[in-house]
Amino acid sequence: MLAKIKSDIPQEAFDWYDSYAHGGMDRRTFMKKLGTLVAVGYSMSVLTSALLPNYALAEQVSFNDVDIKATYETFDSPLGHGKGQGYLVTPTNVDVDLPVVLVVHENRGLNPYIKDVARRLAKAGYLAFAPDALYPLGGYPGNDDEGRAMQRSMDRNKIQQDFIAAAKFLKSHQRSNGKLGAVGFCFGGYIVNYLAAVESDLLSAGVPFYGTPAKAELRQNIQAALLIQLAALDERVNKSWSGYEADLKALGVPYKMHMYENAKHGFHNDSTGRYDKENAALAWQRTLSFFNDKLT
Template sequence: MNQQQHHIPQEAFDWYDEYAHGAMDRRTFMKKLGTLVAVGYSMTVLTSALMPNYALAEQISFNDPDIKATYEAFDSPQGHGKGRGYLVTPTNATGKLPLVLVVHENRGLNPYIKDVARRLAKAGFIAFAPDALFTLGGYPGNDDEGRAMQRSMDRDKIQNDFIAAAIFLKSHPLGNGKLGAVGFCFGGYIVNYLAAVDSSLLSAGVSFYGTPAVAELRKNIKAPLQIQLAELDERVNKTWPEYEDDLKKYGVDYQMYMYKNANHGFHNDSTQRFDEASAVLAWERSLAFFRQHLSSVPS
């Protein structure tokens, strides 16, 4: 566990997870934090630990000479009509490149997710991170408003927007046609969904603490999957045994890694849920998995 987390009670992280995923409203969340203030914790320390500080999340600058970042639009006739995302390409690579769709959490395309796309491009992949909030004006600059915006949208249309984004990226002229996807929280669910909704869409998927697609779709999964879970994430982890049973039943090539003492969101380096050791290891595993499954030109 990140050393900075030691003075924050675990229940504060659990309450934040409930709040962030709609199981608790803000008033109740703040009231519960107030019970910790009553026994000596600082509200400033608690909220600064739980709320993101995106200045901490930039590992790769958008000015890095090894990458080029642009915004690109795509058609989404079964979704919201049009979508837009953050496309990052390596500048010095030669030949056709592997492709990775990056799927954000339940709050839109925030700076952390954009940085993940830059990290992938720096590692030699063409990365594309769509913003589900595009039709509402895009990520609003803060996560609370972003969550409310995404919650107000039609979930089926959002899912279709990500299918359209995957098809758009897969046909990129500099790509080798091998498409991977990585997602976090809601994005982890979308990775599982993309693998299940169309067996020909993905060549590999990495799901960070995401719930599975509905059971009736799972028989379609053909892509290898890497599942990254946090030991303290009870909400997501309770969905894993049934999902694993189906992955085994349908002969899916999968890996599951459970990160000890890690919270939901441990890869996100903008909050104190970040667990550096687990995040670094999980990212190394993700890159190796993509290199294994996306490097060759499809026949």
């Protein structure tokens, strides 16, 4: 039997990965389920290459690009873990104060994909800062499985406080124009929603990619404009949208939601088989246009 190809992988395999990546099943169960597809003709190497990240694919802007400068910066987080650290990327060809954007990673730490997103923003003229929630444990360990386990072991409330501290650090940066945006993916999408809700004057604009909303009791604080990016095949996240939208409407929050047809959770992440090049490019163009409108 010829091994079936990557483009034929059924949606259920991506659903299993989503469940595994978010703590719904352990790795042993995930691999066992993939084994049922091997039994009907799929190659395990094809399956894992489609579902698991390959960060060599994710570099769109080199860290050596002459238009940007990247450094690691620490910040105080007295209500979180005491100290935090992140990846700061600055445009080198702009002398004026800059609009600033916080970039928030998924549930596995500051991996190469998220660092590249920060570089893409800097290349577009923003001062971008991508904190690493795993810094108190030594930082992103170099692989997502270990990073996911590390982040799961941490106090979620302290992580949230670290991101609040990072947002304030960036907003008050000497190069900041005082207008703070935030973009995040999955867990990071949740953090963007949380930052918009926890303090009404913290964000000017937020772009949560496939992230769940903050708790209902916090949403009354939201004043930031939101551009909400959702994937049509992402049932887990999308089931929270109707309630969130009702609250945003009731509160008069300026928002726009885009639902990307045939897109999977994680469709913007160009290091995995869930990547949807066309939808990712459209979502990113909309993100930059939104930030240009709200932050400059």
